[in-house]
Amino acid sequence: MWVQGVPYDEFARLRRQAPVAWFPDQGSGFWSVHRYADIVAASRDVATFSSSRGVSFEEPTDEDMAARRTIIDTDPPEHTKLRKIVSGTFSQRAIAVYEHFITELTERVLDRCPASGPFDFVDAVAKEVPIRVLAQVMGLPAADLDLFIDLGDRLIANTDPDITDVVWGRDDTDAYRRYPFRSPYGKQLWDLGRQVVHDRLAQPGGPEPGDDLLSRLLRAEVDGDRLTETDLDNFFSILVVAGNETTRIAIAQGVLAFCRYPEQWDRLRADPALLDPATDEVMRWSCPTHFMRRTAAADTTLGGAAIRAGDKVVLWYVSGNRDEAEFDDPDVFDVGRSPNRHLSFGRGGPHLCLGVHLARLEVKVVLAALARRARRFELAGEPRRIRSNFTNGLKTLPVRVSS
Numbered sequence: 396m397w398v399q400g401v402p403y404d405e406f407a408r409l410r411r412q413a414p415v416a417w418f419p420d421q422g423s424g425f426w427s428v429h430r431y432a433d434i435v436a437a438s439r440d441v442a443t444f445s446s447s448r449g450v451s452f453e454e455p456t457d458e459d460m461a462a463r464r465t466i467i468d469t470d471p472p473e474h475t476k477l478r479k480i481v482s483g484t485f486s487q488r489a490i491a492v493y494e495h496f497i498t499e500l501t502e503r504v505l506d507r508c509p510a511s512g513p514f515d516f517v518d519a520v521a522k523e524v525p526i527r528v529l530a531q532v533m534g535l536p537a538a539d540l541d542l543f544i545d546l547g548d549r550l551i552a553n554t555d556p557d558i559t560d561v562v563w564g565r566d567d568t569d570a571y572r573r574y575p576f577r578s579p580y581g582k583q584l585w586d587l588g589r590q591v592v593h594d595r596l597a598q599p600g601g602p603e604p605g606d607d608l609l610s611r612l613l614r615a616e617v618d619g620d621r622l623t624e625t626d627l628d629n630f631f632s633i634l635v636v637a638g639n640e641t642t643r644i645a646i647a648q649g650v651l652a653f654c655r656y657p658e659q660w661d662r663l664r665a666d667p668a669l670l671d672p673a674t675d676e677v678m679r680w681s682c683p684t685h686f687m688r689r690t691a692a693a694d695t696t697l698g699g700a701a702i703r704a705g706d707k708v709v710l711w712y713v714s715g716n717r718d719e720a721e722f723d724d725p726d727v728f729d730v731g732r733s734p735n736r737h738l739s740f741g742r743g744g745p746h747l748c749l750g751v752h753l754a755r756l757e758v759k760v761v762l763a764a765l766a767r768r769a770r771r772f773e774l775a776g777e778p779r780r781i782r783s784n785f786t787n788g789l790k791t792l793p794v795r796v797s798s
């Protein structure tokens with residue numbers, strides 16, 4: 396079903412007929428949560444809906460979890476301590492200093508796009524910006540960026556044989572169960588992270604207690620202890636995986652939406668005050684991460700369903716973003732939409748996306764730069780989706796831009 400596209404009609408039916416439904420597949424089965432209000436309620440109630448068994452469909456053992464638990468797979472109070480280490484770097488104020496860098500980067504990237512003739516927007520633009528911004532924030536070496544992109548793709552799009560030769564659910568990855576996404580590429584990402592840390596520690600004058608994220612992680616203490624090597628591995632991998640592909644998807648899906656609804660592009664270009672609401676609408680519409688999973692820590696009820704302790708509970712943000720009980724005309728792409736309390740970054744709970752301000756700034760800067768240059772986007776071929784029920788990624792987006 397997902398190969399064709401996001402099954403919006405099926406989600407609409409489920410919101411009406413089975414707001415919280417049991418599906419017996421994906422291992423031991425799962426509760427599937429479709430309505431906006433139930434998703435927010437579950438996100439808020441972290442004591443009942445725990446993240447400690449991971450946020451994907453996977454069923455890792457205790458040992459697997461211990462080896463590869465990242466901030467996203469923890470509950471308070473552990474979560475609160477980890478979040479405190481990085482929250483300063485990602486606050487709205489701290490992120491604002493990157494606006495100039497992102498603008499210059501975007502202009503450089505757009506300068507290289509062909510003025511006439513079709514090109515692949517994913518490859519030329521959407522892929523280029525987020526990883527370079529992440530490298531700036533984290534203090535990653537420029538030489539490794541292509542490898543970061545490649546490894547991140549192979550992990551997050553691990554159900555698409557065009558992107559990875561190790562497909563989740565098809566290939567036996569038991570030997571890698573302790574690594575991110577249970578993948579040999581998870582191991583490679585850790586190895587790369589360790590190399591980056593090693594080089595940083597070995598640099599003349601020490602690790603330079605700078606203000607980049609890597610310096611902060613190397614200085615950080617939890618309850619008086621420095622982060623362990625495993626803690627660093629896991630922080631590194633979640634930041635690279637969560638911060639790159641997601642933002643790329645929002646940028647690419649945003650441009651696809653403007654190809655399909657050119658009158659919305661005209662509206663945005665005519666009124667720069669629409670940049671903020673347009674950014675949020677691109678987020679709602681693109682919903683780069685379709686779901687997050689929780690696990691019931693106790694017997695409970697949600698949306699009329701009796702959930703038992705230990706059950707898997709999947710919160711479909713992509714469905715909540717189209718819930719007619721929350722959004723007027725949810726299937727209309729409207730750059731002036733207000734209010735727009737979409738779920739694309741999560742909502743209501745402590746796991747709200749750490750990179751929310753950074754991602755919003757990136758998308759806004761790219762939209763603003765495009766609005767200055769592009770009068771019209773047109774599709775120059777069929778976009779190709781990543782084969783995934785988890786991300787809304789595009790492999791290619793052939794466009795023609797007229798200025």
Ligand code: HEM
Pocket residue numbers: 438466467468478529633634637638639641642645682683684687738739740741742744745746747748749750751753754
């Ligand atoms: C359009 C871009 C992005 C989208 C759609 C997105 C989406 C999400 C979502 C849905 C969650 C989980 C929320 C929940 O469980 O309720 C999340 C968490 C997270 N995101 Fe993002 N994200 C984006 C960009 C970024 C960026 C740029 C970074 C950082 C560099 C980042 C880092 C993280 C981290 C570390 C977490 C875990 C937070 C925690 O557990 O406390 N994300 N993101």
